[in-house]
Amino acid sequence: MKSKIYIVVLFTASFIILAFVSPEDPYFLISKKDVRLTIPKGFPEPSYTFKNNKITPAGFVLGRKLFYDPILSKDSTISCGSCHQQFAAFSHIDHGLAHGIGGRIGKRNVPALQNLIWNKEFMWDGGINHLEVQAIAPITHKDEMDENLDHVILKLNQRNDYRIAFYKAFKDSTVTSEKMLKSLTQFMGLMISANSKYDKYILGKASFSEEEKKGLALFRNNCASCHKEPLFSDNTFKSNGIPVNTILNDVGRKKITGIESDQYKFKVPSLRNIELTFPYMHDGRFRNLTEVLNFYRDSTKHSAYSDPLIHKLSKLSKEDMKLIHAFLLTLTDKTFVYDRRFADPNFSRKQ
């Protein structure tokens, strides 16, 4: 099984290198079938339904174009894709805190973008209540793209390629924020990761090693109350015991609600593709999974405001953590990170 995956990966990788020549390349063509939304078996109903934003190939292609275009930033240096990299499940590999224009460092770690239509609240503190308005935040944040929304719309309206792309997508060539945001949502909303070894195991299409099976059992007993299957998050805000970062002093959820007991709580992140999304936590403090797991089993490191569910993790042995680690690696979804639909269509130009 493993070797089979590797062959597929190798094949896809060489295909990517050989085939990327231009944005018109057939590799990047998006068909009706490519934009069909299928809810993976066992997943709940999504919160975002596309009811008021019907996905079309042209809408999706426009969203992809915008996602990978630095025109959305003030000095045209940074695109969404600069921080959200496909090979890292759209997180930013090896960057603890986000890097914006002019080398400005943000206050938070770049999360993976996956299965977003099951989210109700976005960002580590849940401050954003709808996927469509999400993109306004990075575009306008001074440490990210530092642009004005009305100026972005003006710039796009001056570009013929965008007027044409907006016409194809919405039968109207005038660029508006609503259309821009909706096309970005079509693109991001289809980023669904549900084809990991774990998913195949659950569907009876792959088998787990003894280690992985034991790891899954331990995970279900100790972690799944927060990192709930199949999305590996219960979409709540909790403190997992990491002490406050005194340099950033990020109060987390309290910033949004103003509620004292929400202090230092952060979104329970999904653990899908966790192997690829290092470093970890809202401030990127842990470089690898071993550091995370060592932290969870060391009660002397847990902060005073830890969620009660964290206390019992200190009962886990080093051996248990190795098994959990083995299980976590089954959440890697290579089809997702090599899915040509989400790839940067300017790839060859950049090389």
Place this chain on the structure above:
Amino acid sequence: MMLSHESAYSQKPKSNSIEINFSHYVGNEVLKLDSVIYKNALNQDFSVTKFKYYIANIVLLRKDGKPITYNSYYLIDEEKPGSKKIVLENIPIGEYVSVNFTVGVDSIDNCSGAQSGALDPVNGMFWAWNTGYIFMKLEGTSQFSSSPYAMLEYHIGGFKKPHNCIQTISLPLNKSILIANNYNKTIEIKTDVLEILKTPISINFSTLSSVTDFNNATIIADNYSDMFSILKLNDEK
């Protein structure tokens, strides 16, 4: 023949309209951006550089108790004279005794994703990092301000309890307005910036020069609930 024509016409009234004009004042003076120095209730000097707010859910109340409701949003902006005029059309025949509306954006429209028109986030009345619309934006300067550059900055919004800043305004007309076919009437509403800074709570610029999130927002929202009054009615046909 004539009669049926008449009744068809009254079922589907066309040009019966009421125009609502917002005139911005500071106390008894007409608001002028940037150039004029005003005084708040504590006798502190200030000037105004920006003033805009959302009006929604306009209801015209007919004498027989029937409310005529308009669901649109309007962004009234001192910098854009055209925005200060709202024309309500197709008003059913009758005598109108009150105009009611809300200041702000309903909770559902704060959670509906990308929108256009008055609610387009390009209008600068949208919080990107804690999703929601700014209902009222008042900016200016005062030497008493404790903010950088002597700025005054009141960005008021919030649709969730206990930080709900939506205000419902009811302005009874001292004389009812009659609408018949092809009647076009005008209601002049005074919006007084000074009222945002006093009653129930007088704003001291040295202690509260900036409100840009839910902290202290309801204080200002309670203050602006009485910033509107009827200036005059133009009841000619």
